[in-house]
Structures are given as structure tokens and as C-alpha cells.
Amino acid sequence: MSEHHITPLKTYLIIAASLLFLSGVTVWVSYIDLGSFNIVLAMFVATVKASLVAFFFMHLLWDDKKNLTMFLMSLMFFGIFVTITMLDTGFRGDLGLNPETKDPINKRAAFYDTLPLTDTHGHPVDEHSDEHHEDKDHH
Amino acid sequence: MGHHNPDSPSHLKHYFHDVNQQYETSKFAMWAFILTEVLTFAGLFVAYIVYRSWYPDMFVDAHKLLDVNKGLMNTIVLITSSLTMALAIWAIQKNNKKLSVVMLVATFIFALVFLGIKYLEYTHKFEVGQLPGEFYSYMGPDAAHLNNPHIFFSIYFIMTGLHGLHVAIGMGLIAWLIYSTQKGNLTSEYYTPMEMIGIFWHLVDLIWIYLFPLFYLIG
Amino acid sequence: MSENTKQNYLNHPKGIMSWLLTLDHKRIGLMYLFSGILFFFLGGLLALVMRFELAAPGNDIISNEVYNNAYTLHGAIMIFLFIIPAIPGALGNILLPLMVGAKDVAFPRLNLASFYIYSFGALFAMYTIINGGVDTGWTFYTPYSTQSTSNVVPMTLGIFIIGFSSILTGLNFIATVHKMRIPGLTWYKLPLFVWALYGTSLVQITATPVLAITMVLLMLERFLGIGIFDPALGGDPVLYQHFFWFYSHPAVYIMILPAFGIISEIIPVHSRKKIWGYKFIAYSTLSIAFIGFLVWGHHMFTSGQSVFSQIVFSFITYFVGIPTGVKIFSWILTMYKGQVSFTPPMFYALAFLFLFTIGGLTGIFLGAVALDIHLHDTYFVVAHFHYVMQGGTIVAFLGGLHHWWPKSFGVMYNQTIANIAALGVFIGFNGTFFPQFLLGLRGMPRRYATYDEQFVELHSYSTFWSGILGISIFIAVMNLFWSFIKKNKVDPGSNPWGGMTLEWTHTSSPPHPHNFEEEPVLQHGPYDYDKVIVEKTYKK
Numbered sequence A: 001m002s003e004h005h006i007t008p009l010k011t012y013l014i015i016a017a018s019l020l021f022l023s024g025v026t027v028w029v030s031y032i033d034l035g036s037f038n039i040v041l042a043m044f045v046a047t048v049k050a051s052l053v054a055f056f057f058m059h060l061l062w063d064d065k066k067n068l069t070m071f072l073m074s075l076m077f078f079g080i081f082v083t084i085t086m087l088d089t090g091f092r093g094d095l096g097l098n099p100e101t102k103d104p105i106n107k108r109a110a111f112y113d114t115l116p117l118t119d120t121h122g123h124p125v126d127e128h129s130d131e132h133h134e135d136k137d138h139h
Numbered sequence B: 001m002g003h004h005n006p007d008s009p010s011h012l013k014h015y016f017h018d019v020n021q022q023y024e025t026s027k028f029a030m031w032a033f034i035l036t037e038v039l040t041f042a043g044l045f046v047a048y049i050v051y052r053s054w055y056p057d058m059f060v061d062a063h064k065l066l067d068v069n070k071g072l073m074n075t076i077v078l079i080t081s082s083l084t085m086a087l088a089i090w091a092i093q094k095n096n097k098k099l100s101v102v103m104l105v106a107t108f109i110f111a112l113v114f115l116g117i118k119y120l121e122y123t124h125k126f127e128v129g130q131l132p133g134e135f136y137s138y139m140g141p142d143a144a145h146l147n148n149p150h151i152f153f154s155i156y157f158i159m160t161g162l163h164g165l166h167v168a169i170g171m172g173l174i175a176w177l178i179y180s181t182q183k184g185n186l187t188s189e190y191y192t193p194m195e196m197i198g199i200f201w202h203l204v205d206l207i208w209i210y211l212f213p214l215f216y217l218i219g
Numbered sequence C: 001m002s003e004n005t006k007q008n009y010l011n012h013p014k015g016i017m018s019w020l021l022t023l024d025h026k027r028i029g030l031m032y033l034f035s036g037i038l039f040f041f042l043g044g045l046l047a048l049v050m051r052f053e054l055a056a057p058g059n060d061i062i063s064n065e066v067y068n069n070a071y072t073l074h075g076a077i078m079i080f081l082f083i084i085p086a087i088p089g090a091l092g093n094i095l096l097p098l099m100v101g102a103k104d105v106a107f108p109r110l111n112l113a114s115f116y117i118y119s120f121g122a123l124f125a126m127y128t129i130i131n132g133g134v135d136t137g138w139t140f141y142t143p144y145s146t147q148s149t150s151n152v153v154p155m156t157l158g159i160f161i162i163g164f165s166s167i168l169t170g171l172n173f174i175a176t177v178h179k180m181r182i183p184g185l186t187w188y189k190l191p192l193f194v195w196a197l198y199g200t201s202l203v204q205i206t207a208t209p210v211l212a213i214t215m216v217l218l219m220l221e222r223f224l225g226i227g228i229f230d231p232a233l234g235g236d237p238v239l240y241q242h243f244f245w246f247y248s249h250p251a252v253y254i255m256i257l258p259a260f261g262i263i264s265e266i267i268p269v270h271s272r273k274k275i276w277g278y279k280f281i282a283y284s285t286l287s288i289a290f291i292g293f294l295v296w297g298h299h300m301f302t303s304g305q306s307v308f309s310q311i312v313f314s315f316i317t318y319f320v321g322i323p324t325g326v327k328i329f330s331w332i333l334t335m336y337k338g339q340v341s342f343t344p345p346m347f348y349a350l351a352f353l354f355l356f357t358i359g360g361l362t363g364i365f366l367g368a369v370a371l372d373i374h375l376h377d378t379y380f381v382v383a384h385f386h387y388v389m390q391g392g393t394i395v396a397f398l399g400g401l402h403h404w405w406p407k408s409f410g411v412m413y414n415q416t417i418a419n420i421a422a423l424g425v426f427i428g429f430n431g432t433f434f435p436q437f438l439l440g441l442r443g444m445p446r447r448y449a450t451y452d453e454q455f456v457e458l459h460s461y462s463t464f465w466s467g468i469l470g471i472s473i474f475i476a477v478m479n480l481f482w483s484f485i486k487k488n489k490v491d492p493g494s495n496p497w498g499g500m501t502l503e504w505t506h507t508s509s510p511p512h513p514h515n516f517e518e519e520p521v522l523q524h525g526p527y528d529y530d531k532v533i534v535e536k537t538y539k540k
């Protein structure tokens, strides 16, 4: 099997360094408020990282293209699943006839009504005592 | 049977023509398996996307209950383990058995560290009651106003749990690799199992690459 | 054939362990065949119980609760224990390596593992029967399935496990088709059954993982109340239906594509004519497999999904009809001016064409939102899917068994009895299910043990013919096994129908333990009846 491609050591090290660097980048940008652009950027960086892993660590770049096809197929079917499901979940009540169906599930589950308030350690606090006092204790 | 060419290597199964056909077949099947893995997680990603679009504010506030530092640490650990896995294969390709075993052991240890950090995260969540589904009981000042945060934690635990299960399975496979490499069963002539398990391990990394920003770094 | 032909996969090696631990795809196929037929009879028995309950209004034989269990188990057994695993598992396993000239599938151990995983999952499903049944319907819709006190968890666990078997078989077949073909056997020289199995396997590996995760989420919903599918916990039951049908609509193509493949083999061989439109059939298989992933919402037209998605799903559903129609026309054109001989396999193929066409056309009715709002959950849907699944898949499966029986087991059944049984299946089937279209149109809902007086006539008619159908299927299958018991052997060199694919031309009947005594060399395409003459040879 000596004819197999052997990736040079340097390549692996560069890829790993880039992955670590990009991980830092996503954490850093997540603290900047870009509105809904945050998620786009986060997913973009994640996809760059994922491509580096797939093409270099998983050797897709040098492999038979059938293997790449399998991988891309999985992403395509995932895309189909999300997109078509969202055609429903994103457009519920689109005729506007029944305002109830617009937000079908946003009702709070009943069990929350029975839960006592807690502090940040999850210990119940007496509702009538001073909550702000409890709060200050821990910060 | 009886068609066995006396000088064909022992790992060549009789129903294949040559080692290359056997190697390429295993690898192709491995990628088909990766497809099934991606689609298993796909179901959970769909659940995530749908619920995030239904409860955008709850997701943003609930994610603040997660520990970014631990998440980032795990990201670094997993990326490094991916590197050591790749280097184990690189070493065996160069027939450097010793280095290969060292790299595999390193990968195993990183995997253990990953699960250790996850364990700390999980126990903290258990203690404060940030649990999936009806077991959710955390009503701290930073969460009491949230609408159905148990759904966020359901999805968080299921996705990271399934991912963690993959890490554990990967550890078992890597342990077996360490054993067979040490015994000399894997060489530069035949290292298919290491290549396959390597692909699996990188997939585990790949999924975490998405889980990390989706849970720990929401806007 | 050499003197070595006495040795075949059935008699060599010997001993029970050599069967239970066999890595031979033909033996594994045989084990799938037996277990599949076992479940087929079990599911059939439940069906007859339901039909007899429905012979008259009122609860005459069984209570409503038992009826709920009966249809759930009938559906789950037929779909998850018989049609999905057993058809690729049996005929696919026996034939695929032979057809591509390989000594075995790419991963024989995995193949055996698939069989045992399937058996293990089946145990869970059987456990539900002795433990009091399941009453949710085979679709396990939430929120009822999260509340029902019946055995939802063992059943979904069983299905989850069987899913792995399905995935592993699919993986194995895909690798086999890609990598194990003999040199010279290019894609366009593959028998169409191989294309069909390839398409099926692609659907199996892409859709089944989603079923697995759906079953896991359903179980977690019951254990932890995760709130994803439960409206009382802020979740959405319609999302469950998306998950379920993302698998289960493609799954209907897991069920029908192998049947298409069988028909594509039977028709040219028994018409002794080159298949018409080889590439059309091959590519329509792949496009059906693909389009099948885009239409799942047509099962949810009355479930409260958005109107926008209804329109999209309805629109795309019509596209499924195009490749399906292409296939039907190709088969008919193959028969045109061919030397059609009315053998048992051909009878089944003709029955298939008739029944599947009705099933497919009524599917187009159901794909129209406005019509489906009336027809959903009525007997019209019941009739539709029985026309495609029983009239299509099971009839083709029986045809395939009759076609490859002498090849696989080296014995020949009584062809006259086989023809009579085939006719009985055809008439009994139409008698049973055609009235159900009318029942559905008149508003008879599905999944009820009783009904209004006005439906008596059609229901009793349906019940009567279901008896004939059941008896005919029983005779057809017994006739096959009888030939085996009586050892009605054919000469190992026999090619009774004059088939041109490798399993007919290059190996004995039953095949050699390693399939071919030496690697076959391809001499002609799979259906070159216009170029080469293949004798029909059938000696006792």
C-alpha cells in the first residue's frame, strides 16, 4: 500500500494551528454584538473549520472523489430536511385566519407554575424574602 | 476456495482481487457510514433550528447559563486530539510504530480529558437543576423569566450526550488500535483500521465544531 | 459444468453451526427469506382477524382495544419486519453478488451481523405481543404515543434496532455495487435489479438514521418529557410527523424500488426481448429515490402544517409520478412484440403492472390537497397503500421468488398450481381492496373496529375476498416450499427461462459455495436478446 498519499507533517501542523486560531476568532466575535449577523459569522467560521478537518485530516482532498460525494450528499439531505421543515414551522398560521396558530407552541409548560424560585445555585428561595439581597450575595 | 495466492498478504480477504480494492472498499464504506452519522445528528440539528426560531429570546438567555470557558477548553482539547490522531496515521505510514502508539495514547488521553470536562459541566447542571424536560427546576434570577428553558436543555443534553457517546465509543476503538499497533498487527503495509477509526474520530471533532458555537456562543 | 457441481451452497459445508455462523450471502439471504415469510404470515393472520371483525358492524369478534392492537401490529410487522428488511435481505442478498460476478458482498461479517441485529430487534417487537400489544398505529403519532400505556417503548426500541440492520445492509450493498463488479461489468451493463438495489440502499442509508433518532426522541419524550414533541410542554406534535415522514415516505421507496427491479428482470426474460429504455429505467430509479425525499408532507395535509408547505408538498408530489410512469411505459414497450410466455413469474409481473398502476394513480389523487382533506384517514388511503405495497411490492416479491426459485434452490415447483394461485392472488386482491376505494370515497374512516350500517355491503364483500386472497397466498408459498421438500430437482445446468444475467449463465443451480468456479467473463449485456440466443434449458 506504499502508493497511498502521505500528507507532509507540516501540513498537519498548519491545519491544527489554523483550527485553534479560528476557534479563538469565533469566541472573540461572539462578544461583539452584530445582531443576527453573529450567527451567520459563527456558522461561516465553523464551516471553514469543518472543511479544514474534512479535507486535510480526513484526507478528502486526496481521496477518490466518491468519498467526497458521499459526504456532500449527507449535507445535501440535511439541507433538504431543514429547509422543507422550515417551510412549515416558519409559516404556521400563514392564512391569518386563526391568530392562535401563529405561534403554536409558545405557551409556557404548566410545571413552571409549581417550581419555586431559586438562587443561582438552584436552591429554593422564599418568595417573600428579599430576592435582590440573595442575588447580591453571589456576585 | 483454494484460490488463495500463496504470496498474497494474510489480511487480504479471499473475495477481493487485491489489497488496493479491499482498502478502497473499506474506505468508501466508511464514508457511507459517515453519511449515516451526519444524518443522525441532522435530526437533532433540525430540532435545534426549529426551536431556536420559535424561541429566539429564550435560547439567547438560556445559553448564558452554559460555561464558555469549559466549552472553549473542550474545543481546544478535541482539535489537538484530532491532530494527534492524524499524526498516528502519519507515523504508521512511515512505519514508525513507536511514534504511532505514542500519538494514539495521546489521543486517548485527550478524549478522556474531554469527557472529564463534560462531566464537570454536567454535574454542575445537575446540581442547580438545569435539566432536560420535566426534570428542569432551575428558577434563578437569571432564568425565572424564561419561556420553556427546559427545551433548550433537552436539546443541549441530547446533542452533547450523543456526541459524548461518540467520544466514548471512539475511546474504545482507539484503545483497541493501541493494542493492535503495539502488537505489530498494523504496519505501513496495512493500517486500514487506523485510517477508518481516524475518520470516525475526526467526525467527532467536526460535529463539536458546530455544537460549540451553537450552544456556547449564541449572540 | 464440471464434476464439481454436486457441491453447492446448500449442501456444503454441513451442520447447523455452518448455517448460523455462515458468511455466505446466499445462506444469509435464505435465513432472511424464512424469517420474512414467517412474519408475513403472522402479519397476514392479524389482517384476517381484522377483516373478519369487519364482516359486520358492531364488535363481533374483538373489542376496540384489541382491534387497535391488531392494526398497529399488522402494520409494524408487515413494514418493519417483513417488507423493508426481508426483500432486499432475501432476494437482494442471494442475487446481488451473483449478478455482479463477485464471490460475496463487500463485507460478509457485517452482512451476518445485519441479520442478527434484525432478529434481535424482532424479539422486542414480538415481546410487545406477549406483553399486551401496542395501540398507537405503526406511525406512533404524538401526543398519543407519549401517553399510551401500551408497549410503545419496546416496539420503538425494536424498530430502532432493526433500523441499524437496514443501514448496514444498505452500506454493504452500496460498497458491493461500487467495488465488487467484475472487470468489464460497467454501470450500464448491470442488471436493472442491481440498479434498483443500489437506489434502495441509498435511501436506506440516508433516511434510516433519521428514523433512529426519531425513535430515540420519542422514547426520551416518554421518559423525561423533553418537550420537543409534546404540546403540553411547549413542543410541537406536528414536528414529530415531519421527523417520522422524512423517513417513512422515502421508506415506501425502500419497499417499492426492489419490486421495480424484480419486474425489470422478469419482463425482458419472459418476453425474450431486450429491455426498452434501459437508461430510462436506471435513472428513473435514482430520481425516484431522490424526489422521494422531498414529498413527505403529503401525509400531513390535515395535520395543521402551514398552507405554504401544503402547496409545496402537493406540487412536488406530482413529480414522483413522472419517473414512475417512465418505468411503466418502458415495461409495456418491452413486452410489445416480444415472445411473451405465461409463466408464473410473468403472471405476477402482469398483475403487478395492473395493480401498481392503480395504486400509483390513486396516489396522485391523494397528493392533491383539496381531495386529500376529504380522503385522508379513510379507506381510500388504505386501499391506495395496499395497492402499492401488496399489489406492487408483495406481488413482485412473489414473482421474483417464482423466477429465481429454480436458480436459488435447484428445484422446480408445480407451475400449474403456481399459475392458479397467482390468479387467486390477483382476483382476491382486487376483490378485497377495490371496494375499499368506494368505502373511503363514501366516508368510511380507517382504524375503526365497527361502522355504520350503510357500509355493510362493501365491507362484507371485502372480507369475503380477503379470505380468497389469504388462501391463494398460502397456496403460492406452500407450492414453492413443497418443491423443496419433495426435492423436485432440476439439472444444475438448467436455465429454465433463458435468462441472460450472470446468475443464469455462469453458475450452477443452486450456485457453487463460492458462487462461480472461476471468475466469470462477461460475454454480453444483461438483456441482449436481439444479439445472442440463450437456450431455455430445463431438465429434471
Ligand code: HEM
Pocket: C139, C252, C253, C255, C256, C298, C299, C317, C318, C320, C321, C324, C359, C360, C361, C362, C363, C364, C366, C367, C368, C372, C375, C376, C377, C381, C384, C385, C388, C389, C392, C393
Ligand atoms: C405515484 C406515487 C405515489 C403517490 C403520489 C403517493 C401519494 C400518497 C399520499 C398523498 C398519501 C397520504 C394520504 C393520506 O394519508 O391522506 C399516501 C399514503 C400512503 N402511501 Fe402513497 N403514494 C405513492 C406511492 C406509494 C408507494 C410506492 C407506496 C409503498 C410501496 C406507498 C405507500 C403509502 C402508505 C403506506 C401510505 C399511508 C401511510 C399511513 O398513513 O399509514 N405510496 N400516498
Ligand SMILES: [Cu+2]
Pocket: C248, C249, C252, C295, C296, C298, C299
Ligand atoms: Cu408518501
